[in-house]
Amino acid sequence: MIANLLTVAAPAPAALRRALARALALPESAVDVADADGDQADRDWDAPVLCGYRRLPRASDVASELDVTVTPAADPDATERALALGLAAATGTSVLYPDADQLPSAYWVAVPDGRTVRCRLEPLDDADGDDGGPAYRVTATQEPVPDLPGATVEILPEILDREPLPTPLADAFLADRPNGPAASPEGGLHHHLRVWERLVRRLDADWRPSGHYREDLFARDLRSRDTLDDMAVEVPSLRPLLAILDGVYRERTVGEPSGAGDREPDWWHARTPGLLPW
Numbered sequence: 001m002i003a004n005l006l007t008v009a010a011p012a013p014a015a016l017r018r019a020l021a022r023a024l025a026l027p028e029s030a031v032d033v034a035d036a037d038g039d040q041a042d043r044d045w046d047a048p049v050l051c052g053y054r055r056l057p058r059a060s061d062v063a064s065e066l067d068v069t070v071t072p073a074a075d076p077d078a079t080e081r082a083l084a085l086g087l088a089a090a091t092g093t094s095v096l097y098p099d100a101d102q103l104p105s106a107y108w109v110a111v112p113d114g115r116t117v118r119c120r121l122e123p124l125d126d127a128d129g130d131d132g133g134p135a136y137r138v139t140a141t142q143e144p145v146p147d148l149p150g151a152t153v154e155i156l157p158e159i160l161d162r163e164p165l166p167t168p169l170a171d172a173f174l175a176d177r178p179n180g181p182a183a184s185p186e187g188g189l190h191h192h193l194r195v196w197e198r199l200v201r202r203l204d205a206d207w208r209p210s211g212h213y214r215e216d217l218f219a220r221d222l223r224s225r226d227t228l229d230d231m232a233v234e235v236p237s238l239r240p241l242l243a244i245l246d247g248v249y250r251e252r253t254v255g256e257p258s259g260a261g262d263r264e265p266d267w268w269h270a271r272t273p274g275l276l277p278w
Contacts, residue, residue, distance in 0.1 A: 001069070001070045001075075001078040001079065001080070001083075002067070002068070002069050002070075003066070003067075003068040003069075003070070003078075003080040003083050003084070003097065004065075004066070004067060004068075004080075004097070004098060005065070005066040005068060005080070005083070005084055005087065005095050005096065005097050006056075006062040006064070006065055006066070006095070006096040006097075006107075006121075006136070007062060007063060007064045007066065007087070007091070007093050007094070007095050007096075008061065008062055008063060008093045008094045008095075008096075008147045008148065009063055009091070009092075009093035009147070010053075010055055010063035010064040011064075011091045011093070013033050013034070013035075013053070015091065016033050016051065016053065016066075016091070017031050017033040017051075018090070019086075019087050019090035019091045020033070020049055020051055020068070020087065020090075021049075022086065022090045023082075023083055023085075023086025023087050023089070023090055024049060024070065024074055024075050024078065024083070024086065025075075026048065026049065026074060026075075030047060030048045030049055030074060031047060031048075031049040031051065032044040032045070032047035032049065032050050032051065033051045033053065034051075034052060034053075035052070035053060035054070036052030036053060036054050036067060037054060048070070048071045048073050048074035049068065049069070049070050049071070049074050050068070050069040051066055051067070051068045051069075052066070052067045053065065053066050053067075054133060055133070056133050056134065056135055056136070057133060057134075057135040059124060059135045060124065060134075060135035060136050060137075061136055061137050061138045061148060061150065061151075062096060062121075062136050062138070065133075068083065070083070080097040080098075081097060081108065081110070081116065083097075084096070084097045084108070084110035084116075085110045085114065085116065087110070088110040088111060088112045089112055089114070091112075092112050093112065093147060094109050094110065094111050094112065094145055094147050094148065095109070095110045096108065096109050096110075096119065096121060096138075097110065099118075102158075102159060102162060103158055103162070105120050105121055105122055105158070106118070106120070106121075106156075106158070106159060107119050107120070107121045107138075109138075109141060109145050109148070111145055111146075115143065117141050117142055117143045117145055118141070118142040118156055118159060119138050119140060119141040119142070119145070119148070119151065119156075120138070120139050120140040120141075120156055120158075121136050121137070121138055121139075122136065122137050122139050123135070123136055123137075124136060124137050137150075138150070138151045139151060139152065140152045140153070140154050140156060141153055142154070142155055142156060142212075154214075155210075155212045155213070155214050155278070157214055157216075157217055159210075160210065160212070160213060160214065160217060161217075163209055163210060164209070165198045165201050165202065165209075166201060167193075167194045167197040167198060167201070169197055169241055169244060169245065170190075170193045170194045170196075170197045170241075173193065173237075173238075173241050174189070174190050174193065174194075177189065177190070185231075185234075188227065188231070189231055189235065189238075191224075192224040192225075192227045192228050192231070193228060193238075193241075195220075195221050195224040196221065196224050196225050196228060196242075196245060197245055198221075199218070199221040199224075199249075200245045200248045200249050200252075202277075203248065203249060203252035203253070203273060204248050204251075204252055206275055207275065207277040211277065212277050212278070213277035213278060214278055215278045218273070218278075222268055222269055225268050226266060228242060229242075229265075229266070246268070249268060249271070250271070252273065252274055252275075253268075253271035253272055253273055253274060254271060254272060254273075254274050255270050255271040255272055
């Protein structure tokens with residue numbers, strides 16, 4: 001297992017070696033730690049655990065970068081998450097590891113208290129060049145992290161938009177229809193119909209898989225429903241499908257516009273989720 005980790009504070013090499021040994025339940029002699037940019041002549045390349053570290057500029061929210069190789073002999077079941085949590089507990093500093101299935105900015109923070117928290121990590125273009133190397137800013141976390149006080153605490157919209165959600169009705173309806181850029185009529189139909197069905201599926205599943213949503217994204221999704229209403233003038237076959245999705249939306253929301261029900265234009269704007277996710 002190869003782990004690419006970032007630490008908020010920079011443990012000294014000896015402390016890092018002890019922490020890795022503790023996290024992996026190994027003797028310290030099984031762990032080799034060295035400056036990745038320093039002299040490599042004295043490294044124990046046969047050690048079950050190899051760790052190269054780099055210090056990052058002072059302007060960075062993370063102080064060191066770790067490249068850790070854990071051989072199967074050391075731990076055949078090792079994962080980045082488990083190693084990050086073990087290091088955080090052993091060093092008392094938060095440790096970041098990437099979410100491989102998400103955007104390049106999508107990371108997890110392993111917090112010394114045992115939590116893992118989603119975060120957004122972005123490169124700093126104006127880092128203090130005197131220190132050399134890349135610098136990063138943790139711009140947002142989904143829960144408070146004590147040693148990242150400058151991060152905004154928010155539900156990350158880019159993660160919500162990439163959550164896997166089925167859209168079987170939209171998929172079937174769009175299967176034989178041409179696609180294109182989202183700004184084109186063809187691509188717009190694909191985009192807005194899937195946005196609307198994704199919202200309906202979230203509502204129907206009580207906001208799973210994450211259990212969260214954002215009010216601004218909810219408003220955005222309602223605007224997609226507005227657009228679909230206009231599109232249905234040119235694509236009348238869209239109406240029965242919208243009626244099905246709208247029915248689920250109505251069941252999972254509360255409120256009614258002036259007693260007119262679904263005869264009122266844009267009636268969906270007058271309803272709110274029965275279970276608020278924000």
